Each structure stands twice: as C-alpha cells, then as structure tokens.
Amino acid sequence: MRFVTFRTQDGERPGAVLSGPDAGADSDRILDLSDIASRVEDLLADGALLAQARTAAETADATALPSLGSVRLAGPVTPGKILCLGYNYRGHVPDGVDPRADDPEWPDVFVKTPNTLGGPSDAVPIPPGATDVDYEGELAVVIGRRAQRVPIEDALDHVGGYTILNDVSDRAWQRRQSQWALGKCSDGFAPLGPWVVTPDEVPDPQNLLVEVVRDGVVTVSQSTSTTIFSVAFVIHHLSQVLTLEPGDVVSTGTPQKLPAAQEAHRPLAGGDAVTVRISRIGELTTTFSSAREAAA
Structure with a gap:
C-alpha cells in the first residue's frame, strides 16, 4: 500500500493512494483514512489499524474518490528523528580491484533537524x-515498530515502509566544519515522500534502482545492492545506541553522481527541479526557490 498525509482546511489527514480506473499515475485516487487513524505513523505501528486500512482500500470504489492531484501532500510522516548516512555506496573501480577494499568499518551517521522536513510539493x-x-537522492526507511537493541536478523521486522528523501546539502557550510549539521539543516532541506510504501511492496530493499534526474539528464543511477551497509544492518546498528520509534526516518545514503554529472556540477538555484526515482517506490520531484521568492 501507499500511504500519504494530505492537507485540508481542518488540518493534515492520513490517506491511501489507490490506482484509478485508467492507466498512468495521473489517475491515482486518494482514500481518506482519518476515520481509522489520525496519522500514517499510527497505521504503520498498529497491525489492527493497518488491517482496517487495507480492508477500506480493497472495498473502496476508486472511481468515486478524488484524484490525488486535487490535494496537497505533506511529508507522509512527521519523524521524531531523521537519521542519515554519509558514504554508503561503493563507487566504480577498475577491473580486478576489490570494490570492498575501501569500505569503512562503521556507518557515518548524522542527523537532520525537524525544521528540514518538507512535503513533496x-x-x-x-x-x-x-x-x-x-x-542527494536517497532510499529512506520509515520505522513502524519500536526498535531498541534489535538483532540484525530481526531488524527488517521493525520497518513500517519505504519512501524517498532528498538530502539537500549546502556544501560550502559543510566544508567549514568537521561536523555536518550546518550544511545539512537549513529550513526545508529534507523533502520527503511522496508516500510510504509498505514492506510487502518492497520485498528486498537491497535490490532497488536509485536514479536522479536534473534538467532532463540522469545524473545518478545505481542499485541499492551496492550499498556498504544494508538496511537491516543500519537499523540494528542505530538501535544499539538510541531507540527508534514509529515514524522515525532513516535515510540510507546517496550513490555517487555519474562521471559526466560530476564534471558538469552546477549548484542548485531558484527555478531548478530535481527528481529522485526509486524502483517499486515511485518518484519525488523537488523544486527550488531563491531566497527572494521564498520571502515573497
């Protein structure tokens, strides 16, 4: 299932995205689930509520529902913590060279603060x-069940679903310090969404294609099979130190840009748009505005 949070005059509500009668993403419909739960996090954390939501989706008449495009989406969840990984994808190496030779022993973990969270629109x-x-286009994991010192073999049982995060970064601020917080935590620097896809739709998080498109050009294209630390290991590892709660987001790092994109690097500016797409999950398009536009 695909769960979203959408905005109304009365506040934010949880919903399910259903395929419409016609082919194509434009026919997607939205089912209001606010009579079952008040937040998507509650649906992911409670098996009984999740079952009710599934039944409601299976019995709904999609043709009678409003289109997804008629509502404005917020971030699908409001995490208490956003935990991110630095270098977590192996780069391209010459033939005969062990791609694991430069693997770090432990994940490089940093946080993004609550002010960074943004919706897909x-x-x-x-x-x-x-x-x-x-x-930085990334596969993000949404915690569904409280995780405290979980063994790696049980770690995926604590996943509520998967979504997409654009880890927007100010490289100039990032280079000014050994800690990355000021380069990662400007307002709105963590657009999330558009939805959370439940684990039954993503049987293997280590077999997903992550791509980023800018100006119509694919700048990133790499499989999660090339990550150094798997989703299961990352949840296990983080839970040894802090307790992961339902709704928390763990973003699993970004692949390197393709060589041509690295050579043609151009900082983001107002009016730019970047699309992150991940197989089995969907795509998140983020637009950027100048400081003047944001203040207007």
Missing part, C-alpha cells in the same frame, strides 16, 4: 548567500 528555499547547494 513544497519548494525548498535556497538560503541567502548560499553558493553551493546540492541534492
């Missing part, structure tokens, strides 16, 4: 004076 403001804002 929210423009990301470029901060005043920013000179090198960049994008």
Whole structure:
C-alpha cells in the first residue's frame, strides 16, 4: 500500500493512494483514512489499524474518490528523528580491484533537524548567500515498530515502509566544519515522500534502482545492492545506541553522481527541479526557490 498525509482546511489527514480506473499515475485516487487513524505513523505501528486500512482500500470504489492531484501532500510522516548516512555506496573501480577494499568499518551517521522536513510539493528555499547547494537522492526507511537493541536478523521486522528523501546539502557550510549539521539543516532541506510504501511492496530493499534526474539528464543511477551497509544492518546498528520509534526516518545514503554529472556540477538555484526515482517506490520531484521568492 501507499500511504500519504494530505492537507485540508481542518488540518493534515492520513490517506491511501489507490490506482484509478485508467492507466498512468495521473489517475491515482486518494482514500481518506482519518476515520481509522489520525496519522500514517499510527497505521504503520498498529497491525489492527493497518488491517482496517487495507480492508477500506480493497472495498473502496476508486472511481468515486478524488484524484490525488486535487490535494496537497505533506511529508507522509512527521519523524521524531531523521537519521542519515554519509558514504554508503561503493563507487566504480577498475577491473580486478576489490570494490570492498575501501569500505569503512562503521556507518557515518548524522542527523537532520525537524525544521528540514518538507512535503513533496513544497519548494525548498535556497538560503541567502548560499553558493553551493546540492541534492542527494536517497532510499529512506520509515520505522513502524519500536526498535531498541534489535538483532540484525530481526531488524527488517521493525520497518513500517519505504519512501524517498532528498538530502539537500549546502556544501560550502559543510566544508567549514568537521561536523555536518550546518550544511545539512537549513529550513526545508529534507523533502520527503511522496508516500510510504509498505514492506510487502518492497520485498528486498537491497535490490532497488536509485536514479536522479536534473534538467532532463540522469545524473545518478545505481542499485541499492551496492550499498556498504544494508538496511537491516543500519537499523540494528542505530538501535544499539538510541531507540527508534514509529515514524522515525532513516535515510540510507546517496550513490555517487555519474562521471559526466560530476564534471558538469552546477549548484542548485531558484527555478531548478530535481527528481529522485526509486524502483517499486515511485518518484519525488523537488523544486527550488531563491531566497527572494521564498520571502515573497
């Protein structure tokens, strides 16, 4: 299932995205689930509520539902914590070279603060004076069941679903310090969504294609099979130190840009748009606005 949070005059509500009668994403419909739960996090954490939501989706008449495009989406969940990984994809190496030779022993973990969270339709403001804002398309894991010191073999049982995060980064601020917080935590720098896909739709998180498209050109294309640390290991590892709660988001790192994209690097500016697409999950398109546009 695909769960979203959508905005109404009365506040945010959870919903399920159903395929419409016609082919194509434009025919997707939205089913209001606010009579079952108040938040998507509650659906992911409670098996009984999740079963009710599935029944409601299976019995709904999609033709009578509003189109997904008629509502404005917020981030699908509101995480208490957003935990991110730095270098987690192996790069391309010459033939005969062990691609694991430079693997770090442990994941490089950093946080993004609550002010960074944005919905899939929210423009990301470029901060005043920013000179090198960049994008990072990532598979993000939404915790569904409380995880505290879980063994690796049980770690995936704590996953509520998968979504997409664009780990927007200000490289200039990032280079100014050994800790990355000020380069990662500008307002709106974590657009999330558009939905959470339940694990039954993603049987193997280590077999997904992550791609990023900018200006109509694919700049990133790599499988999650090339990650250094698997989703299961990352959940296990993080839970040894802190307790992961339902709704928390763990973003699993970004692949390297393709060589041509690295050579043609251009900082993001107002008016730019970047699409992150991940097989079995969907795509998240983020638009960027200048500081002047954001203030208007």
